[in-house]
Amino acid sequence: MSSVDRQVRAFYEDQGLPAARAQEILERARRAKAHRRRRLVVAVAAALLLFAAAAVLRTASQARALGDRVAAEVAMNHKKDLDVEIAAATYPELGTALDKLNFALAAPSTKLADHRLLGGRYCSIQAQLAAQLKVRDGAGQTATLYVTELTPPLEGLPGTRRQLDGISIEVWSEDGLLYALATGRPTV
């Protein structure tokens, strides 16, 4: 006589999947695992790409919004057509007079070669101290040039040209300074 448990154990221990079938199942699991890993890599890459695209779009959107605010501020100041407080014919001369500026006032090297400086005053752009200059071109047309230091968040501002209330506004940067030129309509 033998015990039930011993015979049952012997019976089951003698059972098993055929070797070929067992290897097939193990191989299927390995292939499925490799497939899942590939899918995971693709999903992570797609997520990163999406994240990067969203970040780029967000940055571009923020820069565009900042550009809109600067343009609106420049146009508003230009429309006031305030007189110069300090008359000066050269940028160094005016820079010396506007001694509260925390940057060296310099003429833009790429534009306004045909404009003559009349003078300037203090102003601000996006709460940052700036110089508001009045210049006149060869045809006698006056324009307002704003100059401020290129610090955050203004340094993220892309060069732009736009029209606002009949005023043409061009924004660009040179040598660590942000320039904004407003021409057109006002001067009542």
Place this chain on the structure above:
Amino acid sequence: MEDLDLLQAGYRYALSLTGNSAEAEDLAQQGWLRLHERYGAGKGRGALFTTVRRLFVDRYRRSRRVELVAIEDLQHEPEDVAMPQTDWVDLERLLAGLREKEREALYLHAVEGYTAAEIGDLTEQSRGTVLSLIYRARLKLASGASGLGAVAGGASKEPPR
């Protein structure tokens, strides 16, 4: 434990659940793939048994009639029962005649060495119920084997090796 050994253990457990080698093969494969799909490699016997059991409940029991049998809980570990030596073919038939729960409980206890409490955790039954299932299974197998012996004139058959 090697993957192959673990897979074979899963198959034997599936066999104890289904009582049928073809269904057990299918169940073991599904359980193995499901386990690796959910957890990857490195999971042990307990996780595989749980996965196989859930698949079995989902796939097989729903399609079968629910067997309502009152089971009296036992409080003490039942003694193993003496049984005439029975060959594999007869033993397989006797095992197939057990209720699924009895076969499963006996397998986990006699083959895997699980305690009644551990079986209760896996199968969501009380320890007393598990002890009762094991006891009933032993009695049924011993009684069935004795009957076979009587029919065969008491000749004891050695299991094939």
